[in-house]
Amino acid sequence: MLTIIRAAGGALVDWSDEGIAALLEVTTNNLAAVRAFTPDRFHGDLLFFSATLTRPELLQTVDTWLPYVDGRIDNRDIACRHERMMRPDAITEIGPILADHLATLARRPALTRAALPVRPAPPTTAGSGLLPAPAPAGGASY
Known part of the structure; x- marks a missing residue:
């Protein structure tokens, strides 16, 4: 496989055999974790x-x-x-939006999970690859 990778050229052409093998191992492990x-x-x-600017189908x-977020x-x-x-260039656009959003959250009183309305969760599909946003530290949710 290493011969095929090197023959194709590209970014991995200068990688060592050990580096390519490690990349394949990590990629295989990550795919298994996503599927599970x-x-x-x-x-x-x-x-x-x-x-x-990325094609939507990708x-x-x-x-x-929507099925994974109550709010x-x-x-x-x-x-x-x-x-x-x-x-x-993208961070220049994202940074101010994120900073403004975080500043707005900092001015709001924290809610505990117990204070949030309970909504039934729709069925989920195992291995979908979706990762939910983590809850803020200390169990607070906004």
Whole structure:
């Protein structure tokens, strides 16, 4: 397989055999973890950033999260491709939105999980690859 990878050229051509083997092992492990994962329901609001320059059929859209979030989903379109969302030009757009959102949350009183309305969770699909947003530290949810 290493011969095939090297013959194809690209980013891995200069990697050592050990580096490529480690990458394959990690990738195999990550795929197994995604397939075995069943997401819980997130009890709170979600700030979601959509990469608008990536073809929609290649992404999970904001609607994909609806069965996994009890609260409001605030979608913000970012004019970049998904794989470039952590690049400086996209972060320049994301950073102020996130900072404003966090500042707004800091001014609100914290709610405990017990204070949130209980809504029945729809059935989930094991191995969907969706990861719910983690609850804030200390058990508070916004």
